[in-house]
Amino acid sequence: MEGYLLKWTNYVFGWQRRYFILHDGVLHYCKEKGSSKRGAIHLDISNVFKHPRNPLRFYIDTGCTSVHLKAFTVSEAEDWYWAIRREQSDRTDAPRQNPKEIPISEIISGKIGEMWSVHAQIQAAIDLIPSNMKKHIPGLDKIISLTEQMKIIGSETLGIIEDAEKNHLKLWNEPPEVDIGGVEFDKVQKERVEAGYDIGIDDDAIDFVDAQSHISEKIEEIEVNLLVPNDLMPHRSCLPVLRNPRQKINIWKVIKDSIGLELSRIAVPVYFNEPLSFLQRFSEDLTYSETLVKAATCPDSCMRLAYVACFAVSSYASNENRTMKPFNPLLGETYELQRDGFNLISEQVSHHPPVSAIHVDHEKYWFSGMTQVKTAFKGTYLVVNPSGTFHVGLKPYNDHFVWQKPLSNVHNIIMGKIYLEHYGTVEMSNIATGDKAVIELKKAGWFERPSGEVAGSILDANGVEKYKIYGKYNEGMNIIEPITGDTTVAWKLYPNPDAFEHSYYFSDFALQLNLPPELVPGIAPTDSRLRPDQRALENGDIKFASSEKFRLEEKQRASRKILEETGEIHQPKWFEQRNDEWVYSGGYWEDKAKGCFTGCPDIF
Structure with a gap:
């Protein structure tokens, strides 16, 4: 069995995707399919357990450490768990070593492996501290010194074990010299060497090879290249500081004088915001x-339209329970994202x-x-x-799809549990073929959720x-052929993270x-990740x-006043207006590749 799983690394880098191969009692893993091996878990001396609360997770206890893994679906987690259990049971008839006779080399290598892992985590954490702050942290120099000593001790101990291993190999290859009580001496020696070698350094569960690759992995992930895609960046499973989802806020204080006003003109306290x-x-x-x-691979133009229509609905998939307000972008603020094979750039143009x-x-x-989000309290x-207006183009077929989003309501503003509702009719057309889609997001009745x-x-x-397309925007969408009834899954809701409720949903x-800007190198000085008020809320x-929110808003007002006094008009950096729409004018990724963004406004 083989496939991708998420492997827990540490609290800095969180879950990282790895390719696992289960073969002959060993669970190997590497960064990508076909890449060099990063580690191996020997199941002969390990136990596998299901997570008591999360059906996506399971962990393997090697005796020296625990390896925590997470599948992408519950069925995948079950398949992996039982495959590992079967692999272990199939090998129960093989000779097993008495736990009391586990050689000292295994114990030492396991402990040093743990020490190297801790060293890598400490070093990664230190590297995240901005240079100008390091001198203000008491005792940091001592911590750095101690971590270096840890590394030296680990290296020296590793050398001692390697020397001992060579002696074992020498004994293994030496010819027999005498018989002892009818038992060949070389057989006795072989058994002793075998006992120390078969599960020693090379075959130890989460051994030195894994520990060393763990460190090199951290170095690769910290010393990222300027244009490394974000899907190779660190992955986190929760926010730095968890939030109480049942925290009570008195929204009436804010809205009692705001009925009928545009939300963007209301001074909303920061505790109503989510840190985005x-x-x-x-x-x-x-x-x-x-x-x-998927749409780009379909020769049928109507099937392509069906996929794009389902994609348009997916924009509401993560909105359930997301009742906190995102920060209003500052004029000229930008955001870039590279992942899943795409390059994304956005800008606040007005x-x-x-x-x-x-x-x-x-x-x-x-x-x-x-989008110009118009909001009003009722x-x-x-x-x-x-x-x-939104556009999608499929390059293999020169398709051009166009649509607009429907209305949304936020209910129970004053009393009760706040919830979102998206409703209305969406018409989508393919300008290239003339095909059309009519999508209905159903509105609930007066007493229905x-x-x-x-x-x-x-x-x-x-x-x-x-x-036909059908489904739920908070579960998934399907495409059905009316005559045959054949159904195709367009997309299905991804599982929620572990700390979903405590991370603003x-x-x-x-x-x-x-992610902290230190982990996403080369971003523009106007990128949302650099907003100090937003970062402070996340922390x-x-x-x-x-x-900081007040300071930034005052700074923006002052800048706008200067523009008004001089008669100047703000010109967006990366977008230009054409026929009442804002379109990308190019140049962002070229400037990023050069490592030089010029002419960006000072907004933070």
Whole structure:
């Protein structure tokens, strides 16, 4: 059995995707399929356990350490767990070593492996500290010195064990000299050497090879190249500081004088925010981007339209329970994202009215759009109207799909549990072929909670229905052939992260959007990751987040006043206006490759 799993590394880098191969009682793993081996877990001396609360997770206890693994689906986790159990049971008839006779080399190598792992984690944490802050941290020099001593001791001990191993090999290869009581001396020696060698350094569960690769892995991930895609960047499974999901906030204080006003003009306290900018929230539309890759492989134009229609619905998949407000982007603020084979750049191109523009490029498709989110309080609920047009192009077929998003309501603003509802009719067309889709997001009744139900029809250029789409925007979408009833899954909701409720209900995709800028090198000085108020909120410092939010807003007002006095108009850096739409004008990735962003506004 083989395939990808997530492997827990440490609290800095979290879960990392690795390719695992189960063969002959050993679970090997490497970074990608076909790449060099990074480690091996010998199941003869290990135990496997299911996680008591998370069905996606299981862990392997080697006696020296625990290796925590996570599958992408519950069925995958079950398959891996039972495959490992079967592999162990198939080998129970093989001779096993008495645990009391485990050689000292195994114990030492295991402990040194742990020490090397700790050293790598400490070094990674130290490297994350900005240079100008290191001198202000008491005792840091001593910590660095001690970690270096750990490394030296580990190296020296490893050398001693290697010398001992050579002696074992020498005894193994020497010819027999005498018989002792009818038993050949070389057989006795072989048994002794075999006992120390078969599960020694080379075959130890999570041994030195794994420990050393663990360190080199950290170095590779820290010393990233300027244009390393974000899907090779560190992966985290929760925010640095967890939030109480049942925290009570008195929203009435804010909205009692704001009924009928545009939300962007209301001074919202920072504790109503989630630690993401709207530009980052905008990028979550690409969470299920693989749906577009599927579309680009279909020769049937109506099937391609069905996939793109399901992709449009997927933009609401991660919205359930996301009732906190993202930070309003500052004028000129940008956000970049490289992952899943695409390059994404977005920019706040206007402040009044607030307009955000986005452009995504992939080998198989492109995606672009703009949104002017118009919001207003209606007493007990909030109406959200995302005005703007969205486009998708499928490069293999020169398709060009166009649509607009429906309305959304935020209910129970005053009393009860706040919840979101997306409803209305979406019409999508393929300009290249004339095919059309009509998608209905069903509105709940007066006393009903939104079900998330979606249904739609895919029509060819002659108005003939070719496919139906159905599902729920909070579960997944399917494509059905009306005559045969054949069903194709367009996308299915990804499992929620472990700390889902305590991390603002962020999806796994959302958790990666605001990684510290030290881990995403080469970003523009206007990138959302550099916002100090947003970063402070993510780190749980509400007081500093509030003061920084106020400072940034005042700085923006001062800049706008200067523009008004001089008669100048703000010109976006990466987008330009064409026929009432904002389109990408190019140049961002070229400047990033040069490592030089010039002419960017000072907004932070």
